Amino acid sequence: MGSHEQTTLVTQNQLFYGTFIYPKTLTDLEYLYNTAVAVDQNGTIVAIERDCDLSQATDTLLPRLGWAADSVTIHSSSASHNQFFFPGFIDTHLHAPQYPNVGIFGKSTLLDWLETYTFPLEASLSDPVKARTVYNRVIRKTLSHGTTCAAYYATKDVTTTNLLADLCLRAGQRALVGRVCMDQLSPDYYRDASAADSVAATRESIAYIQSIDPTGSIVRPVITPRFAPSCSAPLMADLGKLAAETGLPVQTHISENEGEIDLVRELFPAKEIGAKGDSYTHVYDTFGLLTDKTILAHGVHLSEEEVEIIKARGSKVSHCPCSNSAITSGAARVRWLLERGVEVGLGTDMSGGYSPSVLEAARQAALVSRHVAMGCAPADAKDSKVVNKDGIDRERAKLTVEEVLYLATKGGAELVGMKGKVGGFEVGMEWDAQLIGLGRDVADGEYEAQDEEEGNVDVFGWESWPDRVAKWVYNGDDRNTRKVWVKGRLVHERK
Amino acid sequence: MGSHEQTTLVTQNQLFYGTFIYPKTLTDLEYLYNTAVAVDQNGTIVAIERDCDLSQATDTLLPRLGWAADSVTIHSSSASHNQFFFPGFIDTHLHAPQYPNVGIFGKSTLLDWLETYTFPLEASLSDPVKARTVYNRVIRKTLSHGTTCAAYYATKDVTTTNLLADLCLRAGQRALVGRVCMDQLSPDYYRDASAADSVAATRESIAYIQSIDPTGSIVRPVITPRFAPSCSAPLMADLGKLAAETGLPVQTHISENEGEIDLVRELFPAKEIGAKGDSYTHVYDTFGLLTDKTILAHGVHLSEEEVEIIKARGSKVSHCPCSNSAITSGAARVRWLLERGVEVGLGTDMSGGYSPSVLEAARQAALVSRHVAMGCAPADAKDSKVVNKDGIDRERAKLTVEEVLYLATKGGAELVGMKGKVGGFEVGMEWDAQLIGLGRDVADGEYEAQDEEEGNVDVFGWESWPDRVAKWVYNGDDRNTRKVWVKGRLVHERK
The missing domain is CATH 2.30.40.10 (Urease, subunit C, domain 1)
Incomplete structure (x- = not known):
């Protein structure tokens, strides 16, 4: 097609x-x-x-x-x-192939959820017949919930990643479509053979997507290292160079879950990779993956130092409250991100998130901000420095109806490179x-x-x-x- | 009618x-x-x-x-x-007259929410035309979401409280219908003139509801002190006696919000009311309001001592996660309540809660339990005694799909006195x-x-x-x- x-x-x-x-x-x-x-x-x-x-x-x-x-x-x-x-709503983070699993996650958390529910399903989507069924459905479904633009992760398979771009273009849904890069710590049945293979496959998919919509007015490619644990240092370095060479957007995950953060620290010691610090953010920064067109999903457990780097690079954060609550990742401090000057949008993060609806993500963003608020002291508390590690009081932590609708539209537009064009x-x-x-x-x-x-x-x-x-x-x-x-x-x- | x-x-x-x-x-x-x-x-x-x-x-x-x-x-x-x-679902806590306000609460918390949004609307429902419109709608709406039994708070107005019972009976929805008692700390325009007036009006409504459904197979009256802050000590004492005299169920709110708890402690010093302790639970216990037919809404901030009393009296807790998150009351520790042997059901708590759906309450119960889990240490943590004040580890705190569906049905049946009959x-x-x-x-x-x-x-x-x-x-x-x-x-x- x-x-x-x-x-x-x-x-x-x-x-x-x-x-x-x-x-x-x-x-x-x-x-x-x-x-x-x-x-x-x-x-x-x-x-x-x-x-x-x-x-x-x-x-x-x-x-x-x-x-x-x-x-x-x-x-x-x-x-x-x-x-x-x-x-229209902008969904700044979702995995199209995971759609059949929405609502299915048991009591799992990120790393076991990937092994148990996610990798087997994603791998199965290299079947073009199954991929067509699932991708058509997710596009029609998200359109029916008002999603006019979506930042999709597909799978590692080039053919069906390209099919997703075809189907978005035909349906008229704006999309960033990313072929997922992952060359380590994934099952044998679902892993790129090498960094070089991963980059070559990514280039192939980029070329195809740019061929079907040369101006990129509806569909555009996005460089997609899955997340640091499943990418080798050489792969991330190569993808950073590809981003610099092509000027294309980048999307990945960051600081979603505490176990994941420990794993990243273990896998990428600062000294070995030549990083200036030992945080998750330093890893991506070292490999040139933090650009002003980078969408970082989650950012639940970021530190002040990390947010300063993200802000300096102009990278943005996709807040995925349904997912963060469902798989017990944590409660992202959105007010804190906004006050530090980071641009924030909303993601359904299907199927870590259970819902195709950005409106549901907006609703949950408001509710999760209230759970963040419950952990903050009132503005007049005596020990506010102790209780509020971000220096944000209980009232300020809450997001209003107006604010979550901003994140769902105008905020999202900034993440997908459409500031001033939509929203x-x-x-x-x-x-x-x-x-x-x-x-x-x-x-x-x-x-x-x-x-x-x-x-x-x-x-x-x-x-x-x-x-x-x-x-x-x-x-x-x-x-x-x-x-x-x-x-x-x-x-x-x-x- | x-x-x-x-x-x-x-x-x-x-x-x-x-x-x-x-x-x-x-x-x-x-x-x-x-x-x-x-x-x-x-x-x-x-x-x-x-x-x-x-x-x-x-x-x-x-x-x-x-x-x-x-x-x-x-x-x-x-x-x-x-x-x-x-x-069928059992909604163990909701306010029928507040239905028109679902979703409207801004950034308020309990006490200012009552003043700003709730009391004016409830007072206006003494108009039978308006009451009929709203009550018909809330009955049809909750039925359409599968609620076969509901524990309703009406208003302080007897005529329209009785109308609510009529409409439930006609629609065939099982209901506990409670005329709301409140003789202090409420606006002049919406307060019982005295404890005696409040009890008399309650008796009048009880008699009416028992007259239209003598066997109580569909609608039954329920003694309803709004919550301790809006009831004088004499009123609570009289309602406790009424519960003992009639054997009727009781419903009220407990320990929803920190400001409310402080207010209760201030209003009802243990020495003055002759309580054996200074908790919110002691107040109700002192006045004979904790029976094995008492439904206590919320219970977010209960202590171990309070739960022991509640368990000993056989009183039950209605968990209202949508409301607790929306108006920033807190995250109720449901696993802890269940492990202490307290029976728990779910409430939509409209309009503190935003949704008429018990299914939404079940979904939010699962998500809120994950927020509780985020505050608990993993089972193998060294400092688990410090982090888990209830002694419950992170995995155990989470409620499963099966468990929230139990709370929505069989658990609720225990609260509304229908154990073994429905669910x-x-x-x-x-x-x-x-x-x-x-x-x-x-x-x-x-x-x-x-x-x-x-x-x-x-x-x-x-x-x-x-x-x-x-x-x-x-x-x-x-x-x-x-x-x-x-x-x-x-x-x-x-x-």
Whole structure:
């Protein structure tokens, strides 16, 4: 399958009208009512008209843009169904081949989870028939949850990694697709034969992905050392050079689990690899893997020294709360990362994480931040230096609804190299968006059974818009994601 | 509205056939395949035939029971849709009037959450029109999530508390319905005028609820002191006497939040109330509120001494993980409670909790237990006495899928006084059940769009039944709850 299967680009200009909500800053959402957003045939927002009715918008905006009214497709959000447009979600960390295992992890933690559940399944995905089934499903599933861009790990197999890129391109989901590099400490049946083989296979996959989408507007390759324990020093050094040579993004895992951290220290003594320190972060830094296009998943147990290095290199962190809780890795201190100036996005981390939904990751990010807060002292505590090793008090540790939605969209855009291009509704940005619907208000009197199919959120009609958004964050699911667009193209619709 | 509106009892014998799963013990689920369960017209399981096909069951079981084949309704679970019968969920703690606020709590903690969000809404529910809308919705909503029995707090208003009981009876949802007692430290607009008034109003509501369902088979009254801070010593003493006099169950909150615990200590000094100790538990014990029919919500910060008292009195704990995380109350140590011999069930605690789903509470119970585990040392740690104040190591602290499903059903049955009557499928138990469907297996090749409406769980076909159950626990929602029965009567069906 090649580029000829890429679906046709949008050929019509579009006008979106109604209620728009998006993260303006980390702490504040912008609410635009009675607003028109014009999106050209390339999927770019070319004009925004506030406080107008639809006829005003069509009467004045379209002529100004030189668009004939009958050539424009109009999409309105339905006020009676509590609908609004919201930026598409960005999943900054997930493993496509692990999707069939979501929810299956028992009481395991990272290293035994890999051996028991993960490596056998990933290895089996070198079968193209099985890979097609699984990859199609994960793409359709994440699109149905509003994920317009995903940073995927595939497997070590080149053919099916390339297939994943093909399928993303055809479905119209933006994706970073990474062929997984691993030449040590993995089972015999699932390991690169050598560092040289691993790099060659990576180059092959990069070349293919760049051939099917030369501008990288939808799919792009990403250099993917699985994580330090499964990569030899020569392999990491070569991948660091490849990143420098190609300017491509890098993704890997860091500091997820205490056992893993001990293992990395044991495997890569600072003296042997010539590192300036003995932390996990020093290992990647030594091999040139910390660039300003590096996505580091987890970062649960990072130290102040490590965060300083990450910040200095411009690398970013993908926070994966569902996974960190499910496999008992720990509770990442997101407020601390943000206050240290590190950019943070959200990852579902399937199947360490159990859910395909970035909305669920946002919900869990809020809840996990409250568990971090439980370990912090109140702001007025006398022994706050002892209790708060990061110097963050209990109230400050908590993430708000607005903040987790920022991480899910605008924050994620920074991780996948799309800052200023997606994650909001501003002129010049691309139309990666969801139409969210919370359903009709609960009627007075008897219960209306037919409302069920509009999802699990109940709006009674007296709630403010910020409260409606909070209800969506805490009880919303894929039923509320009515339509999804990427670069102006409709890629999912719920009937 | 009165008892005349109670829907007709089941008048037909029923035969359920297919796959049945239920908690056998805390740690193990029973899986019955190709099994027939006969339920008589009173909703009681009268026979179970294992390892048979449906024709065998009808040919041999029905004559043995003296049931004419044409008088029996047959319900089969669909193997191709991954369906199975499971006991109904029991929600052991929720506030019906707070339902419109689910998901709305900002960064608040318990005491400011009550003032800001909760008391104004509860007070407004003395309006019978509003109450009918909200209560109908919460009943239909919880039924649609498989809740066959709920321990409700209503408000201080007698008329609408009684209305809640009427509506539960009509809908066929088993319920404990409690008129909330609160005569101090509450806003002027929402407080009982005196202890005597509070008790009189409680007696009035008890009498009404017993009049509409004299046998208490569906709805029963429950004595409900809101929590110690909002009840005077005389009121608690009177309610303790009422519990002794009537033998009715009691429900209240305990040790949810650190600020609340300090407040209780301040309000009820041991010397003044004649308590044998200065804990929160001593307060309730002093006033006779700890009986073997008492449901204590939360118990997050209980001490060893308190748990000993609770165990000695036979009182039980409702664990509410969604609420405890959302309003930053703390992480309850459920393993510790269970090992000390305290019976534990699950509560959604709407709207401190954000979700109407006991399945979500079960999922969060598993995740919160992992946060408890993160604070425990590994079993082989040298300083385990220091790190594990409860003496529980990291692995042991974690709750399994089987255990959280036990808490959601059989564990809950113990809290609501229905031990041995519901929560499993055994002869003599009543048919409070859900038909769960996970949908068709994911097809090879291309994605089948129509499967979406069967929910968020994807089964690929190669999973074991325990893995399918784990998938349901982690990604299931109300879409998977296809039908719900209480005492043999169909009370919810998803088309």
